[in-house]
Each structure stands twice: as C-alpha cells, then as structure tokens.
Amino acid sequence: MYVDPPAPRPKAVDERPPATSSGPLDNQPTAWEFNPEYQRLVIAWQSVLPQLETLRTTLDKAFNLARSPQTWDAPVGERYVQDIREWRARLAVYRHAVLTAISDEAHDTPRWIPAKTNAPHAFP
Template sequence: MSVDPPAPQPLRPGETPPAPASTGLPSSDRATAWEFNPKYQRLVTTWQQVLPLLDALALRLDEVHRQAMRTEVWDAPVSKRYVEEMAQWRAGLRLYRQAILTSISDEAQEDRTPRWVPVNAGAPHAFS
C-alpha cells in the first residue's frame, strides 16, 4: 500500500504572513502587505474535494471485488476473469490516486506556489 503525498495545508487560525528580515536597514519589504495565496487555497480546496471521491471509489471497488471473490456470489469459469479484471481496475485506481494527489502536492510546494503573496497595494498600472 502506498502512502499519500503531503497535503497542502489550509490557513490555520492565527497564522500570520512571513515576517520581513530585520537587518536594521530600511527596506521596501517592511511596507509589503501579504495575503494567503488564492492559488494555494484552490489547491487546498481541490485536495479536500478529490480525496473523499477517490476514497469512495476505492471503497466501492474493494467491496465489489470482495463479493465477486466469494463462490456463493458467482461460481463460473468467467468469474475468475472478472475477478482478475477487477484487480486490474483496483491497481489502476491506486495509480490514478497517486498521480492526482502527487500533482496537487507538487504544485503546492513552496517553491512553486507560496502560501503567502504580496497584496497589490493599489499601485497604478499602465492601461488599467
């Protein structure tokens, strides 16, 4: 059984944005306002939506597989092929789960999608 990759963590109560480095020199970093990154929040939300669906699929497929393996349910030569086919579906679903969760987890890494981003402080932009 494989282990799921680390999930993106939602904003925790009381969590504050990163503190600027205090070198004693004036810096524009100190005037920067921060917000929890909306793109990171979408990754958190996606993970929370996808995980229960993947769990439900695996649960249903495991349940049907267990039932199909019982001889009281189906005792025919074709049942062996059917059970083997379901085992392949289960393996495919595990790979699919790993791929989906890994792609979300990889995208949520700090170097790709930071948790906090500077807020646009209303500075004028050309052509706005």
C-alpha cells in the same frame, strides 16, 4: 500500494504572514495575503480525496463480493475477479498521480504573497 503525498495545508486560524520581506525593501512594512492559487490547491485536494475514497471503497466492496464463493459458481468468475483487481490497481495509480500533481504544485506555490492594496501608484 502507494502512500499519499503530503496534502497542502489550509490556512490556520492563528497563522500569520511572514514578518519581514527579503530583498531591497528590508524593514519596510509589507502587506501580505494568503495566496489564492495555493487556496485553490487546498480546495482541489479536499474535493478530490473524498471522491477517490468513494471509488476505492466501491471497488473494494465489489472485489470482496466477487471473490466470495457464494457469488460465482463457475470458472468464468475468476476473469471478473481479475478485471476488478486490475481496475483497483489502475485506480491506485490514478489516485497517486492526481494527489502527487496537487502536492507538487502546492510545494512550488508560495503560501503568502505580497498584497497589491498598499502598493504605491504613479498615476491614480
């Protein structure tokens, strides 16, 4: 069994951008915006997780029904139980891979980026 990796955090209502910039422009006012790439990862996580849960719940229900002695009255039933057990294991590996990929990408993506709106331009 796998434990889900940390989910990307959506922007909180009271969350503020970084107070100062780092580098040669320290103490210069910088406009910040919530990174749209990070927001896409938050949305991806929130859309994928319910679908994975639905698949897991459906397979668990089928697995429990297949294991019931009232469902199968022949030795061939164990083969179907084994197949469903394998599907459940594959789904767990798939879930872990997908959520880890999103989580790793979110970890490497900055939450805030400098906004381009206040950048000076040499030519209009």
